[in-house]
Amino acid sequence: MVRVIETARKKLTYSNVLAVVLFAVLVACSMYFVYHNYSFYDRPIAKVTETNQIDHKEVTAEHGNKDEVFTQEILAEIMNGDKKGQQLRLTNEYSSSATYSQAYREGNDLFVSIDPASQDDNAELTGTILDVKRDKYILLVAWLFVFILLLVGKKQGLYSVISLAVNAVLISYALDMYIQYANFGLLLMCACSVVLFTLTSLLLVNGFNEKTYAAIAATLLGTLTSLLITYFVMWITAEKGLRYEEMGFLTRPPQVVFMAGILIGSLGAVMDVAITMSSSIFGLYEKNKNIAVKALRTSGMEIGKDIMGTMTNILFFAYISGSIPTMILYLKNEYPVSYTFSMNLSLELARALAGGIGIVLTIPIGLYTAIFFVNRKRAKS
Amino acid sequence: MNTLVWLAVILFLLMIGIGGKKGARSFFAIMLNFGVLIVILFMMLGRDNDPIILTVIASTLISCITLFFINQVNITTKTAFVSTVITIVLLLFLIVFLTDRSMIQGFSDEEMGELYVFTMHIGVDYVKIAASVIIMSTIGAITDVAISISSPMREIFYHNPSMSRKELFVSGISIGRDILGTNTNTVFFAFMGGYLALLIWYKDLAYSLGEIINSKVFAEEMIGILCAGMGVAIVIPITSWITALALVRTRKKSGAAN
Numbered sequence: 128m129v130r131v132i133e134t135a136r137k138k139l140t141y142s143n144v145l146a147v148v149l150f151a152v153l154v155a156c157s158m159y160f161v162y163h164n165y166s167f168y169d170r171p172i173a174k175v176t177e178t179n180q181i182d183h184k185e186v187t188a189e190h191g192n193k194d195e196v197f198t199q200e201i202l203a204e205i206m207n208g209d210k211k212g213q214q215l216r217l218t219n220e221y222s223s224s225a226t227y228s229q230a231y232r233e234g235n236d237l238f239v240s241i242d243p244a245s246q247d248d249n250a251e252l253t254g255t256i257l258d259v260k261r262d263k264y265i266l267l268v269a270w271l272f273v274f275i276l277l278l279v280g281k282k283q284g285l286y287s288v289i290s291l292a293v294n295a296v297l298i299s300y301a302l303d304m305y306i307q308y309a310n311f312g313l314l315l316m317c318a319c320s321v322v323l324f325t326l327t328s329l330l331l332v333n334g335f336n337e338k339t340y341a342a343i344a345a346t347l348l349g350t351l352t353s354l355l356i357t358y359f360v361m362w363i364t365a366e367k368g369l370r371y372e373e374m375g376f377l378t379r380p381p382q383v384v385f386m387a388g389i390l391i392g393s394l395g396a397v398m399d400v401a402i403t404m405s406s407s408i409f410g411l412y413e414k415n416k417n418i419a420v421k422a423l424r425t426s427g428m429e430i431g432k433d434i435m436g437t438m439t440n441i442l443f444f445a446y447i448s449g450s451i452p453t454m455i456l457y458l459k460n461e462y463p464v465s466y467t468f469s470m471n472l473s474l475e476l477a478r479a480l481a482g483g484i485g486i487v488l489t490i491p492i493g494l495y496t497a498i499f500f501v502n503r504k505r506a507k508s
Numbered sequence: 509m510n511t512l513v514w515l516a517v518i519l520f521l522l523m524i525g526i527g528g529k530k531g532a533r534s535f536f537a538i539m540l541n542f543g544v545l546i547v548i549l550f551m552m553l554g555r556d557n558d559p560i561i562l563t564v565i566a567s568t569l570i571s572c573i574t575l576f577f578i579n580q581v582n583i584t585t586k587t588a589f590v591s592t593v594i595t596i597v598l599l600l601f602l603i604v605f606l607t608d609r610s611m612i613q614g615f616s617d618e619e620m621g622e623l624y625v626f627t628m629h630i631g632v633d634y635v636k637i638a639a640s641v642i643i644m645s646t647i648g649a650i651t652d653v654a655i656s657i658s659s660p661m662r663e664i665f666y667h668n669p670s671m672s673r674k675e676l677f678v679s680g681i682s683i684g685r686d687i688l689g690t691n692t693n694t695v696f697f698a699f700m701g702g703y704l705a706l707l708i709w710y711k712d713l714a715y716s717l718g719e720i721i722n723s724k725v726f727a728e729e730m731i732g733i734l735c736a737g738m739g740v741a742i743v744i745p746i747t748s749w750i751t752a753l754a755l756v757r758t759r760k761k762s763g764a765a766n
Contacts, residue, residue: 167718168718169718170718186629188627188629188630189627190627192627192629192630192631193555193631194629194630194631196629222628222629223631223633224614224628224629224630224631224632224633224634225613225614225633225634225635226613226614226615226628226629226630226634227614227615227620227628229611229613229614229635238722258617258722258723258724259610259611259722259724260722261610261611261612261721261722261723261724261727262718262721262722264606264609264610264727264731265610265721265727265730265731268606268730268731268734268735269730269734271734271738272734272735272737272738275738275741275742276688276692276737276738276741278741279681279684279685279688279741279742279744279745280684280685280688280689280741280744281685283685283686283688283689284685284688284741286689287688287689287692287693290689290693291692291693291696291737294693294696294697295696298700298707299707302707302708302711303711305708306708306711306712313708324697328689328690328693331689332689332690332693356518357515360511360514360515360518361511363514364510364511364514366511367510367511368510368511368512368513369511369512374705375618375619375622375705375706376618376705376706376708376709376725377705377709378708378709378712378713379705379708379712381705384704384705384708387704388701388702388704388705389701390701391697391700391701391704392697392698392700392701392702392704393697393698393701394697394701395690395693395694395695395696395697395698396694396697396698398690398693398694398697399690399691399693399694402690403690428526431526431527432526432527432528432530432531433530433579433659434652434656435523435526435527435530435531435534436527436530436533436534436537436538436574436578436579437574437578437648437651437652437655437656438652438694439519439534439538440537440538440541440574440648440651440652441648441649441652441694441695441698442648442698443538443541443542443648444541444545444570444644444645444646444647444648444649445645445646445648445649445695445698445699445702445736446645446698446702447542447545448545448641448644448645449641449645449702451549451552451637451640451641451644452614452615452634452637452638452641453623454549455549455552455553455630455632455637456615456623456626456628456630457626458549458550458553459553459627459630459631459632460626460627460630473512475702476512477511477512477515478701478702480512480515480516480518480519481515482698482701483519483538484515484518484519484522487519487522487523487526487527487531488522490526491526
C-alpha cells in the first residue's frame, strides 16, 4: 500500500504541478480582475462605506401579513466615471422578507444613478440604488464548480466542464441566429441546435464509437417523438389548462417559446437515458459476444425500469421548484389556492410531464437502436 | 379535456406499459413527491416556520419516497439515502451563504412589472426561500446519482467479495466519473429549457454583457445551475465512501456469524 502511494506521489509530475499552478493563477487573476473592474462599466458603481439604520417599523400590510420595514442611510464612494472617489448619499428601504430590496452592508458594490440635481452645486451627491453588482459571486461560484468537478472527475470532469461551456456558447449563438433571421422559426432553430447539442455532448463525453452513435440516434428519435406527442396533445385539447399569462419575460409568442423550452429542457435527460441504455447493452455484448437478442432485450428493459423513476424525478423538481417564490407571494396575498396553482404550475407541470414522456419513450427506443447497432456489428465481424 | 390530464395519462400509460409494476410505482412516487412539495409550500407560509429546516425535512421525505418506494429498502437504497441527505445539508450551507451574499432572492425589476398588484411585505424570509428553491430543484439529480453509484457498487462487491474498502471506494468513484458528464448535462439542459424565455428576452432587448451578468434573474439561474452541478459532483465521493463502508461492514457481520 505504502509503495502504491509512493509511486502515485512520483507520478505527480511537472505537468500535473504545472496544471495546478496554472489553474490557481487563472483563478487569482480573474478574481482580482472582477473585484477591480469598475472602470469597465458605463453605469456608475458605488461601494458602501457606512450604513446607518434610521427607521424601523413593524407593519401589518393588507391580508394581515406582519413584516418589518427598515430604512437605511448609506454613504458610498463612487468607483468609476468622472465622479470617481466622491461621496454619495443613498437611502434604502427594505423589509425583513427581502422580496424586493435587502439590507446593504459595508463593502457591497451597488449600481446607482446619481441625481442630476445634486450635481450642480457643491452640495453632497445623492442618488438611487438600481441593482447589486453580482459578477464577482458568479465568477466565484463558477470557479468553485470547475474546481469541484476537476477534483472529483479529473479528466472526465474536465470534459464535462468543456462540454457545458460549448453548449452554453451554442445556445447563445443559436438564439442570436434566431433573432437575426426570425423567419426561420424558433422551433426549427432549436431542432437544429438539439442535433448539435447531442452530437457535441455525446461525442465529447463518450468518444467516436458505435455505442455513441446508437445513443445519438436514440436521443434524436426520443426527443422528436416526445415533442410530436406533446404537440398533438396540445393541438387536440386546444391547450386548455395551460396558462401562458404567468410566463415571465416574453418578447415572443408564448406557445413557441414554451415548445422550444420543452425540446431543450428534456434533451439532457433523454441523452442520459439513451447513453445509459446503449452503454449497458454494448457492455453486455462485449462481455458475451454470442448473447441472444432476447436476453439483451430483457436485461435492457430491467435497466430501463430502474432508471425511469429517478430520471423523471429530476425534471420534475428542476421545473416545479422554481415556482415556489411566486406561489408563496400569491398565497400570502390571499389568492385562492386553485387559481394560484393553475397560474403558476400549469406550464411547469406540462413541461415536466412532456419531459417524462420523452424519458420513458427513450427507454425502448434506446434499447432497440442499441440492439440494431449490435446486430450490425455482429454481421460485420 | 385538460392538456395536463392528457399528458399525465399518457405518461402513466407509458410508464406502466414499459415499466410494469415498477413503472406504476415510479409514477405514484412522483405524485407523492408533488404532494410533499405542496404540503411544504403551505408550511412555508407560516411566519414561525424556518424555510431551511422545512427544506431539509422535505428533501429527506422526497429522497425517501424516490429511493425506498421505487426500489425497496435495501443496503444500496439506504446508503444512497444517507449520502443524499448529507450532500444536501453540506450544499445548503454553501447555498445559503451564496444567496445571502449575492442578493439573488425575491423578485427582479423585470418581474416587478407584472407583480406590482401584490403586497411585497409578506413576512416570509425570501433569502431562505431562494436557497430552498435551489436545493429543491437539485434533489432529483442528487438522488439519481447516489443510486446510480451505490447499486452497481453492490454488484461489483457480490462478484468480488474480497474487495477492500479502499478498492470499493475507488470503483465507486470511477462509476461516478463516468456518469458525471451526462448528469451535469441533464441539469444544465433542464435549467436552460426553463429559462429559454429569459434568454430570448435578454437578446431581444439587447442587454449588454455587464447588465446580463449582474441582473438578479441571471445570477439566480447561474448560481442554481452551478450549485446543482456541484451537488451532482459532491455526492459521488460521499456515496462511494458510505457504500464502501456499509458493504465491508456486512461482510464483517456475516463473517462473525459464520
